């Protein structure tokens with residue numbers, strides 16, 4: 001940072017401050033982690049300076065021999081780690097991985113057959129009328145994914161995201177009583193809606209998915225089965241999710257981020273059955289620009305780390321620790337969505353503390369516990385204030401926390417929330433944003449987190 005300081009001291013200072021803050025707080029954001037030093041070091045190199053549009057061995061720029069090595073090694077590790085037929089390491093983020101996957105599926109299922117029908121080799125050979133027909137067909141396609149308030153992700157067809165503008169979308173939720181996925185309900189929705197793509201995957205669902213059942217549903221209606229394992233890729237890599245809980249053997253296309261439970265650099269990956277490989281390989285220029293070569297290199301390093309026995313142990317600890325955190329919260333009277341967890345996420349319903357998710361998130365932050373507010377199923381407070389707080393174990397497990405530490409974390413969370421009161425709004429009802437914490441509690445919890 002000394003060299004950065006000479007150019008822009010504010011950036012050096014902010015970077016140092018971030019390290020101090022991350023060390024001083026308890027990072028419970030389910031999508032965050034601590035990348036290793038080899039991963040961090042690989043991100044900051046001159047590989048960043050090279051343009052390499054295209055794909056391995058087929059670039060639009062000269063001199064890409066080293067980038068070919070980088071991209072090939074990243075893809076090789078991804079294939080071997082996950083047992084995938086094909087892997088693509090270029091997406092810059094999870095959203096880019098999903099966009100690449102959606103357009104690869106559209107290229108495969110809609111564009112390819114249309115080109116044959118119109119007697120064209122590529123889209124450049126289409127007449128204006130053919131092209132208008134093809135564009136209309138893209139816009140008519142349907143997607144079925146998990147609803148946002150049940151824990152799905154914005155990129156699975158929701159209107160604020162481009163996926164919701166590209167596809168006619170419907171969603172499946174969870175059972176109102178158990179808050180678990182109901183495969184019969186998903187099958188009924190799929191039969192009725194007949195989507196081109198059935199998406200499984202989540203950002204805030206604290207349970208595993210049976211991918212064999214989802215694949216059966218997709219096959220019955222002839223849909224492409226896509227899994228977004230952005231959140232739980234580390235648990236798949238670490239073989240905590242096996243058999244029917246491993247999406248790779250079942251899904252046609254699997255996307256992931258590399259920075260959450262997988263503990264790599266920020267970025268995305270797409271894996272697919274061989275049939276989709278040529279379309280996914282067109283990610284650049286389909287929806288991506290020049291690949292971030294330094295980030296592909298860092299993905300390769302992280303994936304190499306994830307192939308070690310130490311990572312398998314880490315992944316098992318992530319899941320075991322989530323159980324300890326959940327039990328610690330429930331034994332102290334807290335209510336959890338689905339009454340527990342069997343992945344890395346714990347979704348705490350804070351309405352029993354008389355708080356909104358926003359109040360709970362802010363009060364916890366005051367006490368040095370970093371979380372994010374999150375909707376619970378059928379949330380009466382909507383997506384901004386919410387009634388939940390999402391907690392995750394990947395980051396603190398990387399710091400070496402075990403069952404005892406997570407039980408203590410649960411105790412501290414309950415201490416903060418039981419001592420936080422929603423401030424009254426001008427209507428005389430509890431407001432949704434303001435709150436007060438009883439004197440001394442935030443400092444006491446902060447001091448306790450320092451000991452952990």
Ligand code: PLP
Pocket residue numbers: 031092093094095096098153155201202203228229230231257267
């Ligand atoms: N998919 C899922 C399931 C996610 O949870 C997220 C991120 O929160 C993404 C995709 C998007 O990832 P990124 O933020 O890297 O674009």
